[in-house]
Amino acid sequence: MTRPQAKKVYQRGSAAQMVCDELRKEILTHELKPGAPLDETSLSKRFDVSRSPIREALNRLLAERLVENLPNKGTIVANVDLENFPSFIEVFDLQQRYATRLAARNRTSVDMVKLRDLVKAFDDAVKEYDPLKILQSNFEFHLAVAEAGKNPYLVRQYKELLSEARRYIHIHLRSLETAKEKAILKGHHRDFLEAIEARDVEAADAIAHEHTLKFHDRFLEALKGQIDNDFSIEPTPRKPRLVEK
Amino acid sequence: MTRPQAKKVYQRGSAAQMVCDELRKEILTHELKPGAPLDETSLSKRFDVSRSPIREALNRLLAERLVENLPNKGTIVANVDLENFPSFIEVFDLQQRYATRLAARNRTSVDMVKLRDLVKAFDDAVKEYDPLKILQSNFEFHLAVAEAGKNPYLVRQYKELLSEARRYIHIHLRSLETAKEKAILKGHHRDFLEAIEARDVEAADAIAHEHTLKFHDRFLEALKGQIDNDFSIEPTPRKPRLVEK
DNA sequence: TTTGATTCAATTGCATGCAATGTGTATGCA
DNA sequence: TGCATACACATTGCATGCAATTGAATCAAA
Numbered sequence: 054m055t056r057p058q059a060k061k062v063y064q065r066g067s068a069a070q071m072v073c074d075e076l077r078k079e080i081l082t083h084e085l086k087p088g089a090p091l092d093e094t095s096l097s098k099r100f101d102v103s104r105s106p107i108r109e110a111l112n113r114l115l116a117e118r119l120v121e122n123l124p125n126k127g128t129i130v131a132n133v134d135l136e137n138f139p140s141f142i143e144v145f146d147l148q149q150r151y152a153t154r155l156a157a158r159n160r161t162s163v164d165m166v167k168l169r170d171l172v173k174a175f176d177d178a179v180k181e182y183d184p185l186k187i188l189q190s191n192f193e194f195h196l197a198v199a200e201a202g203k204n205p206y207l208v209r210q211y212k213e214l215l216s217e218a219r220r221y222i223h224i225h226l227r228s229l230e231t232a233k234e235k236a237i238l239k240g241h242h243r244d245f246l247e248a249i250e251a252r253d254v255e256a257a258d259a260i261a262h263e264h265t266l267k268f269h270d271r272f273l274e275a276l277k278g279q280i281d282n283d284f285s286i287e288p289t290p291r292k293p294r295l296v297e298k
Numbered sequence: 299m300t301r302p303q304a305k306k307v308y309q310r311g312s313a314a315q316m317v318c319d320e321l322r323k324e325i326l327t328h329e330l331k332p333g334a335p336l337d338e339t340s341l342s343k344r345f346d347v348s349r350s351p352i353r354e355a356l357n358r359l360l361a362e363r364l365v366e367n368l369p370n371k372g373t374i375v376a377n378v379d380l381e382n383f384p385s386f387i388e389v390f391d392l393q394q395r396y397a398t399r400l401a402a403r404n405r406t407s408v409d410m411v412k413l414r415d416l417v418k419a420f421d422d423a424v425k426e427y428d429p430l431k432i433l434q435s436n437f438e439f440h441l442a443v444a445e446a447g448k449n450p451y452l453v454r455q456y457k458e459l460l461s462e463a464r465r466y467i468h469i470h471l472r473s474l475e476t477a478k479e480k481a482i483l484k485g486h487h488r489d490f491l492e493a494i495e496a497r498d499v500e501a502a503d504a505i506a507h508e509h510t511l512k513f514h515d516r517f518l519e520a521l522k523g524q525i526d527n528d529f530s531i532e533p534t535p536r537k538p539r540l541v542e543k
Numbered sequence: 544t545t546t547g548a549t550t551c552a553a554t555t556g557c558a559t560g561c562a563a564t565g566t567g568t569a570t571g572c573a
Numbered sequence: 574t575g576c577a578t579a580c581a582c583a584t585t586g587c588a589t590g591c592a593a594t595t596g597a598a599t600c601a602a603a
Contacts, residue, residue: 065563065586066369092554103588108556109357116361124311125555125594137450144451147396151389205382206389206462210455217451310556310593337584348558353586370564370585 068102073110075100080119080130081192081216082185083223087132091120117213133220138272145218146265148211149195153245153261155202157254164201165250171197172242179238184229187238192219194242201249218268225275234271313347318355320345325364325375326461327430328468332377336365362458378465383517390463391510393456394440398490398506400447402499409446410495416442417487424483429474432483437464439487446494463513470520479516 063071076096079085096107111128114120121131156164171194178186192215199211228234245264248257308316321341324330341352356373359365366376401409416439423431437460444456473479490509493502 068587094554104555105587105589108354109586112354112357113361116358126596127554140449140451143400143449144396144455147392151392204385204388206385206459210389210458213455214451313557339584349585350557350559354556371566372584 063102068100069106069109069113072096072100072102072106073113076110076114077117077119080114081219082188083220083226085130087130087220089130091128091130117216119216133217133224135224135276138221141214141217141221142265142269145214146262148207148214149265150258150261152195152199152202152207152211153249153257154254155204155207156198157249157252157257159203160201160249160252164197167197168194168201168246168249172246175242176240179235179241182230182235184226187229188219188222198245198249221272225272228271228275228278308347314351314354314358317341317345317347317351318358321355321359322362322364325359326464328465328471330375332375332465334375336373336375338373362461364461378462378469380521383466386459386462386466387510387514390459391507393452393459394510395503395506397440397444397447397452397456398494398502399499400449400452401443402494402497402502404448405446405494405497409442412442413439413446413491413494417491420487421485424480424486427475427480429471432474433464433467437461443490443494466517470517473516473520473523
């Protein structure tokens with residue numbers, strides 16, 4: 054970005070895809086924060102491609118609900134609205150339970166190898182105290198669980214919800230940094246692994262459900278903490294200023 | 299399409315949307331059949347706009363999985379692959395049950411008015427023996443049920459599945475035309491209405507589940523019928539021709 | 544000081560041009 | 574006759590140009 058960068062040229066057909074993937078990554082990791090403007094001209098300069106592939110990338114992200122389009126005014130990173138959190142959790146729980154059930158029912162030994170690796174990667178990320186890595190490996194683990202269920206329709210829908218969950222988590226990211234949380238996260242996915250390995254559908258379901266509930270509670274708790282630490286601000290200074298002057 | 303058509307010009311910002319809506323309609327009603335080619339040049343001539351809004355429309359339909367993109371080769375109407383039908387039904391059932399549960403829990407009196415209207419519209423369509431109208435009003439009814447549940451996340455995902463269901467139904471559309479089927483369809487959604495009206499969540503769940511199962515069975519039955527009516531065709535005539543010649 | 548109209552700059556939405564890629568056909572060779 | 578190679582055509586993917594719309598800034602008047 055900052056250095057000249059020797060005119061990168063991409064394979065035909067990959068420019069839009071590359072821009073899309075990069076922007077998606079940055080949105081999910083909050084490098085691009087909700088509300089951040091994404092104007093086509095700047096992006097085309099930044100990625101050194103024309104506006105066409107940029108527009109295409111933005112359209113795809115729009116379909117994933119990761120950005121919002123204000124007609125004739127531009128595109129911004131989509132907000133994660135807290136008011137819909139209850140609705141979100143409701144559906145997320147349903148899908149997560151079902152995804153985990155299917156995994157317990159349909160997993161292969163190949164899936165188990167992958168899942169074990171991803172649990173390990175998660176634990177490593179926890180040890181490294183790297184919140185972004187924790188989120189990423191959490192995402193990958195749950196996605197792999199869903200994929201082990203072998204239902205493409207569910208995978209697609211669940212993946213969307215996982216992305217959304219990731220963005221919710223970023224709201225209370227700091228709470229991940231406390232020692233208490235880290236203790237909780239340690240070995241966090243082992244129980245999933247056991248239930249899926251044992252093909253115990255009901256146990257898998259229960260574990261997934263409990264997992265969602267914990268996410269829900271931690272989220273609300275973190276929000277509460279954030280509010281407690283707040284202090285009240287003056288109302289809009291318009292009227293007072295009039296008087297002062 | 300066939301006549302000159304006096305150079306329609308659309309509001310700025312609506313061209314792509316209009317093309318997208320029209321193509322979606324034609325795909326869902328099978329005016330455009332699975333596998334049909336959608337080349338940008340022809341479409342731009344047909345809708346009398348440039349390729350840019352056409353490309354944008356196709357990208358949106360791609361995100362909805364209604365079309366498939368063959369890189370550098372073009373775009374075609376997406377196939378509805380029978381091999382995924384079991385996966386589809388599995389998720390569809392889950393979502394339909396949940397949507398109907400939520401409707402029973404959260405419906406307002408305004409929702410009930412709308413639902414009653416849509417049931418009536420469905421019955422009218424059945425009386426008129428108009429398969430396309432039946433499908434359309436069926437779609438609208440179930441979507442309204444989901445909306446009565448007031449969970450935007452579920453509505454979005456369920457809507458996608460409903461579109462997919464609609465395309466599956468088209469495969470056995472002829473079976474809708476038999477007198478037996480019409481008898482079955484008569485007053486088909488009344489039970490939904492009653493359970494939702496009564497806020498009976500468990501009943502709503504059961505009815506939704508049964509509804510899915512019936513859809514599943516009718517679909518398989520119709521497929522079976524189609525196969526029975528088939529007759530075997532000669533293998534590819536290449537070798538035989540060689541001999542004859 | 545606030546309200547209103549007017550102009551101006553910024554940004555998108557659409558049109559069009561060009562080059563790359565993949566397909567189908569024709570031709571030459573075994 | 575069968576197969577490989579080359580060429581031409583069709584179609585996309587990307588670059589660029591232009592005009593419409595929107596928001597902000599400016600200025601005048603109450």
